[in-house]
Amino acid sequence: MTDVTPRLTSLAHGGGCGCKLAPAVLQDILKGMPQAAPFANLMVGTETSDDAAVWRLNDQQALVATTDFFMPVVDDPFDFGRIAATNALSDIYAMGGTPILALALVGMPVATLSTETIGKILQGGADVCAAAGIPVAGGHSIDSVEPIYGLVALGLVHPDQVLTNRGARAGDVLILTKALGVGVLSAAFKQERLDAAGYAALIGSTTKLNTLGAKLAGRAGMHAVTDVTGFGLLGHALEMARGSGLTVELTARPPLLDGVAALLEAGVRTGASGRNWASYGESVDLPADLSQAARDLLTDPQTSGGLLIAVAADQAEALLALAQAEGFDRAAVVGRVVEGPARVRVAA
Numbered sequence: 526m527t528d529v530t531p532r533l534t535s536l537a538h539g540g541g542c543g544c545k546l547a548p549a550v551l552q553d554i555l556k557g558m559p560q561a562a563p564f565a566n567l568m569v570g571t572e573t574s575d576d577a578a579v580w581r582l583n584d585q586q587a588l589v590a591t592t593d594f595f596m597p598v599v600d601d602p603f604d605f606g607r608i609a610a611t612n613a614l615s616d617i618y619a620m621g622g623t624p625i626l627a628l629a630l631v632g633m634p635v636a637t638l639s640t641e642t643i644g645k646i647l648q649g650g651a652d653v654c655a656a657a658g659i660p661v662a663g664g665h666s667i668d669s670v671e672p673i674y675g676l677v678a679l680g681l682v683h684p685d686q687v688l689t690n691r692g693a694r695a696g697d698v699l700i701l702t703k704a705l706g707v708g709v710l711s712a713a714f715k716q717e718r719l720d721a722a723g724y725a726a727l728i729g730s731t732t733k734l735n736t737l738g739a740k741l742a743g744r745a746g747m748h749a750v751t752d753v754t755g756f757g758l759l760g761h762a763l764e765m766a767r768g769s770g771l772t773v774e775l776t777a778r779p780p781l782l783d784g785v786a787a788l789l790e791a792g793v794r795t796g797a798s799g800r801n802w803a804s805y806g807e808s809v810d811l812p813a814d815l816s817q818a819a820r821d822l823l824t825d826p827q828t829s830g831g832l833l834i835a836v837a838a839d840q841a842e843a844l845l846a847l848a849q850a851e852g853f854d855r856a857a858v859v860g861r862v863v864e865g866p867a868r869v870r871v872a873a
Contacts (some may be wrong), residue, residue, distance in 0.1 A: 530642055533605060534715050535673045536634060537596030566636050568684065569620070573691045573714050573768035576616040576751055579682070587684040589622035594630045594675020598711045599727070599771055602642045606649025608731040612754065612829035613676035614657055618738030619752040619832060620772060622680030624657050629664030632673035657734055669683025683732060686742035690761075691768030693749035693835035699773065699860040700844055702737060702853040703730055705758060705822055706785030708795040713788050723784040731829040737851045738827035738832055746840030753830035757801050759809055759823045762860070765867045769835075772865030776811065777819055778871055780857045789818040797826040812873040823871065831855075835862055 568587060569579035588868075591611035597605045601639040610627070617624045629650060633643050651661050654676075682688075684841035710727040713719040719727070741747045749769060753761045758779060799825040811820060831853070836844050841858065848856035860872070 526782065530639060531637065532600045532632065533602060533672055536598055536637065557792045563645070568687060569689055569793055573689070573767070574764045575690050576619040577622070579687050581684050584813045585683060587682050587687060589620045589680040589682055591616035591676075592630065592677045594673055595828070596671050596673055599714060600864050602645035604648040604728055604732070606651075607653050608644040608649075608728075608829055609674045610650035610653035610676055611734055613678050614653070614828060615738075615752045615754070617678050617680035618632060619688065619750050620680070620682060620733040621686055621742030621750070622682040624654075624659045624678055624680045626659050626662045626679055627654050628677040629661050629666075630673070630677065631664060631666035632669030632671070634670060634672060635668050638672065640723050646672070650674065650676065653732065653734070659738070675873070678840035682742055688738070688741060688747060688750040689750055689768070690751040690765045693765055693769035693771055693773070694837070694863045695771055695862055695864045696838055697733060697748055697835040697862040698838050698841040698858055699775070699862065700834045700836060700848070700856060701753065701758070701763075701779060701831050701833070701859045702735070702856045703733070703753075703827075704780040704782045704846050704855040705825060705827060705828060705830075706752075706782040707827045708798060708825040709780060709785050709788050709793050709822070710759075711828065712795045713793045717794065718788070718791075718793065720784070723788075724828050726783045726828070733829075733852070735832050737848055737853060740847065740851070741834065746837030746844075747834065748837065749835040751833050753827045753833050755797065755826045755828070756805075757798065757824040757826055758833070758859070759869055760805055763805055764806055765833065765835065766869055767867040769862070770867055771863060772868050772870055773860060774863055774870045774872055775860035777823075778814055779822070779859045785822070787800050789822060792865070794821050795826055798824045801826065808868050810868060810870040812871060814873070815871065817833045833859075
């Protein structure tokens with residue numbers, strides 16, 4: 526055991542959802558996978574890159590199952606555990622589900638990190654699960670070169686109220702519940718360029734549970750939902766466009782977390798932002814005068830990001846009011862769904 530505990534982020538080559546495989550790489554890997562046999566009770570599988578699998582249990586219940594884990598995005602072990610757990614539970618909420626239990630996934634360099642540090646990571650995750658009203662009921666741990674933490678998360682939803690990324694309709698309004706810029710803030714943190722206010726904005730966003738999703742199930746006008754994570758707003762909007770067979774039109778000026786605009790202008794970026802654009806840029810139409818900084822924001826990987834919701838236009842105002850009431854004070858309209866090919870268009 527070393528005498529001085531190193532920065533958690535120094536032990537990882539990437540962090541948070543920014544260390545996800547790039548969309549193009551993932552697609553290339555999965556294209557060789559054999560098609561799964563049909564299962565009558567599998568309501569949601571891998572067809573449209575949705576947030577979780579859904580299995581019908583009976584006429585009243587469907588099981589929502591997902592897993593998510595990554596390397597540190599911050600150095601504080603407790604905060605890292607909170608962020609990872611919040612991010613993992615988000616997929617349950619994005620399907621309209623209510624979590625029921627979690628299993629911890631733990632990979633730690635035990636010769637480098639103390640048991641106290643590792644324990645704080647697990648405690649952070651357990652505290653988030655407690656806030657969600659569920660236990661961490663087990664898990665699995667290994668000795669790993671890089672620190673890795675996350676959850677297997679299970680939830681329940683009524684089979685008739687499952688929310689997916691493929692139900693958007695032409696005329697829908699798109700609402701994003703959290704401001705963007707987590708990737709920029711985390712990059713600044715690694716570069717030791719993030720001040721206390723920026724760190725507070727980072728932690729505040731990434732540890733806020735997307736509990737709103739469970740309240741959308743069965744609500745009038747809710748047509749499609751996904752959470753915005755490692756592929757950025759453009760990438761996850763494109764998944765919604767492809768799943769729904771329609772064009773998603775986004776604003777070039779979505780809401781930003783505090784301090785993000787200045788950091789972008791100072792040249793702070795994540796490597797994942799460029800990899801994201803290289804993966805799906807051919808399916809996105811941008812204004813000719815859109816700045817590099819604006820494009821990088823739209824592809825910025827969001828760790829534990831907000832929900833992107835396609836809602837009927839006549840229900841948009843009520844949904845924004847509900848989001849505000851649930852504490853999502855940065856929720857905003859970021860676009861619309863229109864007739865057209867399965868692409869994303871950024872408005873001038």
